[in-house]
Amino acid sequence: xxxxxxxxxxxxxxxxxxxxxxxxxxxxxxxxxxxxxxxxxxxxxxxxxxxxxxxxxxxxxxxxxxxxxxxxxxxxxxxxxxxxxxxxxxxxxxxxxxxxxxxxxxxxxxxxxxxxxxxxxxxxxxxxxxxxxxxxxxxxxxxxxxxxxxxxxxxxxxxxxxxxxxxxxxxxxxxxxxxxxxxxxxxxxxxxxxxxxxxxxxxxxxxxxxxxxxxxxxxxxxx
Ligand SMILES: [Mg+2]
Numbered sequence: 433x434x435x436x437x438x439x440x441x442x443x444x445x446x447x448x449x450x451x452x453x454x455x456x457x458x459x460x461x462x463x464x465x466x467x468x469x470x471x472x473x474x475x476x477x478x479x480x481x482x483x484x485x486x487x488x489x490x491x492x493x494x495x496x497x498x499x500x501x502x503x504x505x506x507x508x509x510x511x512x513x514x515x516x517x518x519x520x521x522x523x524x525x526x527x528x529x530x531x532x533x534x535x536x537x538x539x540x541x542x543x544x545x546x547x548x549x550x551x552x553x554x555x556x557x558x559x560x561x562x563x564x565x566x567x568x569x570x571x572x573x574x575x576x577x578x579x580x581x582x583x584x585x586x587x588x589x590x591x592x593x594x595x596x597x598x599x600x601x602x603x604x605x606x607x608x609x610x611x612x613x614x615x616x617x618x619x620x621x622x623x624x625x626x627x628x629x630x631x632x633x634x635x636x637x638x639x640x641x642x643x644x645x646x647x648x649x650x651x652x653x654x655x
Pocket of ligand 1: 445446447600601
């Protein structure tokens with residue numbers, strides 16, 4: 433486990449990390465968010481989408497902007513927009529096996545809603561791979577990338593960030609995690625390592641496969 437030396441807590445983001453960003457389900461949730469913002473504000477679709485995106489980038493989750501600026505009840509919003517079909521999502525037994533083989537405690541930490549997170553984790557076939565799924569409700573609606581979100585998540589689950597690795601598709605979220613002491617792995621086609629990204633990989637599957645492979649025997653001291 434060379435990339436994770438001294439670390440035995442593994443925390444995974446959900447959307448775009450444990451299943452693909454371009455999935456139909458993600459689009460369906462986005463469409464429901466836009467429709468909700470339209471109903472809420474009376475804005476045309478393009479302006480509603482722009483507002484939704486602004487809150488997403490500003491707060492890390494659209495729901496936080498709607499709660500703070502429009503008085504929207506977050507639980508109601510999350511239940512509405514996550515009422516989508518999982519039919520297009522294929523179970524991922526390989527990833528379940530890889531994560532399940534990580535030697536330590538394993539968690540999901542998402543800016544998404546509790547019910548949705550549990551449903552999609554079950555649908556992906558991750559069963560009891562994770563000790564706990566921490567959703568936005570569990571950290572009092574404080575979203576990543578606020579450092580407080582990571583601090584609350586770690587306190588809730590009872591681990592020190594210096595023992596943990598965070599897997600994420602958002603570099604901004606990893607910067608906050610890194611500041612608290614997490615080791616960081618950025619997942620995504622264009623991911624690159626940097627000051628707040630310890631490891632970058634286009635494929636979580638490939639990264640974990642390599643990380644779980646025992647290192648070769650030490651080379652001979654003779655040149
Ligand atoms: Mg994500």
